[in-house]
Amino acid sequence: xxxxxxxxxxxxxxxxxxxxxxxxxxxxxxxxxxxxxxxxxxxxxxxxxxxxxxxxxxxxxxxxxxxxxxxxxxxxxxxxxxxxxxxxxxxxxxxxxxxxxxxxxxxxxxxxxxxxxxxxxxxxxxxxxxxxxxxxxxxxxxxxxxxxxxxxxxxxxxxxxxxxxxxxxxxxxxxxx
Amino acid sequence: xxxxxxxxxxxxxxxxxxxxxxxxxxxxxxxxxxxxxxxxxxxxxxxxxxxxxxxxxxxxxxxxxxxxxxxxxxxxxxxxxxxxxxxxxxxxxxxxxxxxxxxxxxxxxxxxxxxxxxxxxxxxxxxxxxxxxxxxxxxxxxxxxxxxxxxxxxxxxxxxxxxxxxxxxxxxxxxxx
DNA sequence: ATAGTATTTAGGAAAATATCTAATAAGATT
DNA sequence: AATCTTATTAGATATTTTCCTAAATACTAT
Numbered sequence: 001x002x003x004x005x006x007x008x009x010x011x012x013x014x015x016x017x018x019x020x021x022x023x024x025x026x027x028x029x030x031x032x033x034x035x036x037x038x039x040x041x042x043x044x045x046x047x048x049x050x051x052x053x054x055x056x057x058x059x060x061x062x063x064x065x066x067x068x069x070x071x072x073x074x075x076x077x078x079x080x081x082x083x084x085x086x087x088x089x090x091x092x093x094x095x096x097x098x099x100x101x102x103x104x105x106x107x108x109x110x111x112x113x114x115x116x117x118x119x120x121x122x123x124x125x126x127x128x129x130x131x132x133x134x135x136x137x138x139x140x141x142x143x144x145x146x147x148x149x150x151x152x153x154x155x156x157x158x159x160x161x162x163x164x165x166x167x168x169x170x171x172x173x174x175x176x177x
Numbered sequence: 178x179x180x181x182x183x184x185x186x187x188x189x190x191x192x193x194x195x196x197x198x199x200x201x202x203x204x205x206x207x208x209x210x211x212x213x214x215x216x217x218x219x220x221x222x223x224x225x226x227x228x229x230x231x232x233x234x235x236x237x238x239x240x241x242x243x244x245x246x247x248x249x250x251x252x253x254x255x256x257x258x259x260x261x262x263x264x265x266x267x268x269x270x271x272x273x274x275x276x277x278x279x280x281x282x283x284x285x286x287x288x289x290x291x292x293x294x295x296x297x298x299x300x301x302x303x304x305x306x307x308x309x310x311x312x313x314x315x316x317x318x319x320x321x322x323x324x325x326x327x328x329x330x331x332x333x334x335x336x337x338x339x340x341x342x343x344x345x346x347x348x349x350x351x352x353x354x
Numbered sequence: 355a356t357a358g359t360a361t362t363t364a365g366g367a368a369a370a371t372a373t374c375t376a377a378t379a380a381g382a383t384t
Numbered sequence: 385a386a387t388c389t390t391a392t393t394a395g396a397t398a399t400t401t402t403c404c405t406a407a408a409t410a411c412t413a414t
């Protein structure tokens with residue numbers, strides 16, 4: 001996940017914000033935070049791990065306790081900085097597509113067909129990536145491209161048409177975009 | 178919800194962060210954002226409403242379009258400011274309890290018994306709010322207090338003991354805390 | 355008015371996240 | 385080593401959030 005987003009998510013939760021506010025004043029150990037928040041240690045630990053991965057807190061051991069403290073240097077960041085950190089939306093977009101593709105393909109084969117329209121479109125566009133837009137293809141050619149990563153070429157071909165990625169004109173198919 | 182939390186949540190989502198990044202450069206209308214993000218207008222609208230409620234964006238109408246733009250003044254806030262804005266944890270705590278109570282009580286009656294321990298404890302403490310700690314009560318007295326908001330006093334009394342809010346000693350009950 | 359365009363609301367399904375209990379690990383003390 | 389104390393992980397359930405479709409609304413222009 002994007003580091004910017006990860007950091008924002010680490011703070012955008014009632015309990016984690018309260019944890020951060022407590023750590024802002026003094027370093028604390030897990031059970032102390034848990035009892036103040038009325039949560040179990042396990043849940044508190046889970047939150048702290050998330051905050052740690054996001055680079056918001058660090059911990060060190062002292063005797064029995066794992067003392068957690070805030071990373072002071074990230075605190076001076078402004079919201080504007082987060083927006084500037086994301087200067088090229090197309091970049092974010094590409095990264096996002098890669099994530100989806102990575103999670104639905106396993107060694108070149110499509111494992112399942114995503115339920116969300118957005119993800120389906122990304123996957124379908126990926127399958128058709130080597131075909132040229134506005135160029136006529138036979139049904140056989142289309143089927144072969146799909147078969148390279150999933151056996152149910154009929155379903156997928158139909159879905160591609162439904163989401164406007166593929167157009168059929170008699171025996172001829174065209175890729176759009 | 179707490180304003181601080183609301184603002185953080187408004188940014189801590191992949192699509193909303195991307196929306197903010199686009200609005201940072203130029204004001205946009207709903208469908209433009211939707212097409213760039215590959216979402217429906219309805220979903221995009223939903224995100225924008227959230228951002229608007231959090232005070233992150235505003236909109237004005239121009240001809241066909243609803244033009245959304247960023248509220249520049251919030252952009253200069255630092256993460257540190259969010260932690261300082263939440264100086265009294267007890268306040269947040271009380272607010273949180275009120276929310277839970279509000280969502281499980283309907284005109285003085287407990288509608289359902291929450292499954293989560295944390296919420297159960299808040300609800301039970303609320304039911305027992307008028308009883309004094311460390312003071313002996315008869316079972317009948319306890320039952321009446323519970324019956325005032327829920328008919329299944331046996332279940333609730335047992336649960337109160339299970340979570341350590343109530344202690345039984347022969348025929349006598351004590352409220353803890 | 356009426357048709358066209360953009361936005362918003364409502365309701366529900368799917369996905370992501372938070373929370374719990376129980377089991378395990380890691381370090382300190384005896 | 386044996387035991388105690390705190391922390392973490394695993395697996396299950398509950399809750400919240402995201403996202404869609406369909407319907408309603410708001411505004412513009414003919």
